[in-house]
Amino acid sequence: GDARGAGRPTGERSGRPTGDARGAGRPGEARRDSGYRGTGNPAADRYAAKKSGAGKPRQKPSGPRAFGGERFGKDLGPVRRPKAARTSRPADELDMHNPDGVRLQKVMASAGVASRRVCEEMILDGRVEVDGTIVRELGVRVVPSEVSIHVDGMRLQLNEDLKYYVFNKPRGVISTMEDPEGRPSIGNFLKNKNKNERLFHVGRLDAETEGLLLLTNDGELTNRLTHPSYEVPKTYYVQVRGPMGPGIGAQMKEGIELEDGISKVDSFKLIDSTPGHILVEVVLHSGKNRVVRRLFDAVGHPVERLVRTQIGPIRLNDQRQGSIRVLGRQEVGHLLASVGL
Template identity: 70%
Template sequence: MTQAGRQGSPRKSSGRKGPERNSAGSAGRGAPSPRGGGFGAGQRDFSKGGDRPYKAPKPREERFVDPDESPAPQTGRPAAGDWKSGAKPAARKPGARKPGAGKTPGTPGALKPKPRSAAAKAYGTRAFGGERFGQNLGAVRKPSRKRGPSGPVPQSELHDADGVRLQKVMAQAGVASRRVCEEMIAEGRVEVDGQVVTELGVRVDPKTSVIHVDGLRIQLDESLVYMVFNKPKGVVSTMEDPDGRPCISDFVRNTHGERLFHVGRLDVATEGLLLLTNDGELANRLTHPSYEVPKTYLVQVRGPFPQGIGAQLKAGVELEDGIASVDSFRLVDSTPGHVLIEVVLHSGKNRIVRRLFDAVGFPVLRLVRVKVGPIGLGDQRQGSIRNLGKQEVGHLLASVGL
């Protein structure tokens, strides 16, 4: 193809002829602009469809990087939340928006760690902390944080050559792992027969030794049963009833073959917590008046309830068998026509709560026992029975000096 043909080729043509462009450029030099402005040397009239002027791109703004933060690793993937790449922003943690969330702990501006509670500082690892059922009642008393007793203790008297290592007995009873049990022994938190043990090599007889951890007694006799029964209204507090009325045995599935005792009694119309066990010594102590085990009741009476009645019940009310009183009195709720009251007392006399409120002129409409000693009813369903946790058993035994 000739030179002229190449110039006229549609592929190489830009749609503007060279001579016209040159003539327009030469003719337009120095001519007035249609918009009122003049063209200088080398300028073009862009209003007639000429070439666009070159504009330099704006510099991209760099993201501010905190020098205290560690740079993110370069993985080659688009950054989270990049609108050009279309990537979705990564899900943030709940505390990621807080100032200083990404900084190393201890550096200026970093988040401060949450302080440990007083209970965690005092008790460390809790005895029976791995239980999945039962209420968490903590330790009976604050354990000693010293690495041993203040004076020399002849612990050889507690050592039984034919026995089992103390930390192994504790671990088998569910206190904690064997390593944690060793730490408890070294910290002076374990007592054997009333004597603090700090040596790890002590062997004991599980059948005869009495072991306490933070004041909680470890019950090593697996044949003993401890239960809580939420008694409904209309059930008699006996294991058998000659008249055929509903009784406790209708709700108990005694798979152990042991005879169970009901600790105390609740009249037919009273609902709530009733302890069941085959531990005769515990049952006797819980019902004996000398141990003064507190019992908590919710009492519903007709309102309005005047002021001064609570103080009168705490001071003492004359009954047919002597003066009786409550340990504490608290108004829980008040609705038109009804009042809900919480009372705590340690007396075990028959129908004592009903007789007290009858004496002050407010007969009981509904009565529910919600707590005996450290054991509470909680949200247990009415008519159901549950086994106590080992920590709850320890608190119950400690409340009566066992």
């Protein structure tokens, strides 16, 4: 037993340095005790010490951790930083707050804006107005039928009794709900459940004109969409005989004298051309009777086919002719916003 350590310097045993000898050969460097005890191989010890951080001063946190957030990583998710302090008043001090109402974020989610969680973020970001006041508190309760709510400037339609439809009118159909002469009318295309609703058609299309008609029981919207002061743009596809001489588009933009005054288009664009026929897109906000047909008659290109494809923000797209579809909530919001509702 006494011979095991023979020939070895005091403080060494089995080739492993003792505590006093661990830092030998590294003057001026204090090793941090990381639990590592060495192997006896100098190169291996230096590598292991480097990996464990021994001998390196402790650094201050930087990046996300310095701001109290979580380290960004694939497994930990994105950085979360504290929200800036808000200076808005408590919910119960706001004029529109009704303790017997429904939470604002729930009303928004029910109106199809987004999930309730996203609606809460919208409120905190100041993107929601109630009766003209920006709300930044999650505790606000409202009675939907008694308030006006706007999100990013777009009004939410909260009255479930108001209906909004798009009808793709075929040629030969009269723009009335019923026709005493028995001609095809809008009412012929309404389903049984819609016939009990008192609907108005917004504007008119003559019997030979096809395309988009709005149907609604919202009287205020109907008045604004048809009133000239709101200048709601309408888009038409017009097929005429070709070729068409130069300058026709510029002439229509400048204005053409008709029997009831000067009328003009907002834009004029050539869409397609085939031998003997031309397809043109025009946009105008005039509500005069048969104004598109009369404009093209005035420049010597009588209309062969006329289709209205858009009113304000509402598009016909690929909706089947003769069909009626319900407007989506966002479409209704954009439509209301276009006339200041």
